[in-house]
Amino acid sequence: MTSLRIVTWNINSVRLRLPLLADLVRDMAPDVICLQETKCPDEFFPHDGTEALGFPYRAMRGMKGYNGVAVLSRVPFTVRHDDPNWCGKGDCRHLGVDLDVPGGLELHDFYVPAGGDIPDREVNPKFAHKLDFIAEATAWNRGRGPTRRSVLVGDLNIAPLEHDVWSHRQMMKIVSHTPVEVEALTGWQQAGEWRDAIRHMLPEPQKVYTWWSYRAKDWAAADKGRRLDHVWVSDDLVGKLSGHQIHKPARGWTQASDHVPVLVELKL
Template identity: 75%
Template sequence: MSKLRIVTWNINSVRLRLPLLSALIEALGPDVLCLQETKCPDDLFPHAGLEALGFTHRAARGMKGYNGVAILSRIPFRIRGDDPDWCARGDCRHLGVDLDVPGGLELHDFYVPAGGDIPDREANPKFAHKLDFIAEATAWNAARGPATRAVMLGDLNIAPLESDVWSHKQLLDVVSHTPVEVEALTGWQKAGDWYDALRHFVPPPDKLYTWWSYRARDWEASNRGRRLDHIWVSRDLAGKLTDWRVHKPARSWLQASDHVPVMVELTL
């Protein structure tokens, strides 16, 4: 039996924060590292620096200044070429691969639209795009049926549970925790029969956050966090979850992202 460590992190610019990956590797030891918000066109992606860190196998889907996802791996994989172009925008928010592990493993890295500041479809096109994106992903999952030998992760930009936010009452009308978003994300999860890997280890009502705003004067003292980053596994992998980590110290790194890396370990 072999162990597989998968980490997801909204890095908020892969070129700016490339030096931080050494600390991440030392702390979490990922076999596979999935990034979001890389903000890097494919021709400028820092392949040499990532090769030096031991990630021999890499795939990136990026654009200048916005969005972008990447999968870095010590394990060979095949890029899935038939996955959808969500909302027909070509905006680099999803990358899927098939990992070459015993029995195979399908892995999807998502960066869901943030949705702007106004939680109203008519008044805010960004919020409408977020809901439309999730609706398409939900329909796609429903058409495929329950996931098997699969992991779905990334910055999903929604904190679904009351214990995923510092104040359920105060954030009910704040984008990322509104009822319509929670309903949408829950529907997506049910459509693929996905299992929430982090809540396997930290069940509600225990608080669990992966993001702390840059706006906080002292993010650690105020601790007004949200769980925006998720790792879901197919039901057949739920019993193979052996370890987890939300690496909170990363929020204090020099030039830190406002998200922290999240890890799960599976025994395959």
């Protein structure tokens, strides 16, 4: 039986926070790291630094200053080049790979648009883009049929459940927890018959957060978090889930991202 440890992390600039990747590897011992918001054109990706951490297999889709996703792996993989160009924008928000593990494993790394501040698609183009992106992802999953031997991770920028936010009542009109976003994300999940791996292991009503705003003077004392970072698995992998970690101490690292790494372990 093979153990596979997958971490997802919105790093908020891979070059700026490259030293923190060493802390992540030390603390979490991942086999695969899926990054979002790398903010780095492919030609400037820090290959030497990530190679030194023990990840010889790497793929990335990046652009200057915004967005960007990357997969770092200790195990070989093949990049899935035929996955869609979401909303026709070419804005580096998705990377799919096929991992070379027993039985094979399809892995998708997503960075969903944040959606701006106003939860109204008519007056806020960023919110419209977010909903359109999820609608396209939902149609893509529905067209592919039920997922098998698959994992989807990333910063999906929506906290769907009541206990995924610090205050369900106060967050209902705040982008990331509005009913229209929750409905959209739930539809995507159902279209692929995905299972929420973290909530499988940490069911409600446990409060679970992966993001704390930079705006709080003392993020830990306020603890006004949201669960924006997700791991979904296909139904046939639910029984393979053997562990998880939400690395909250990472929010207190020097020059920390506002997101923390999230890990799941599978016994394949």
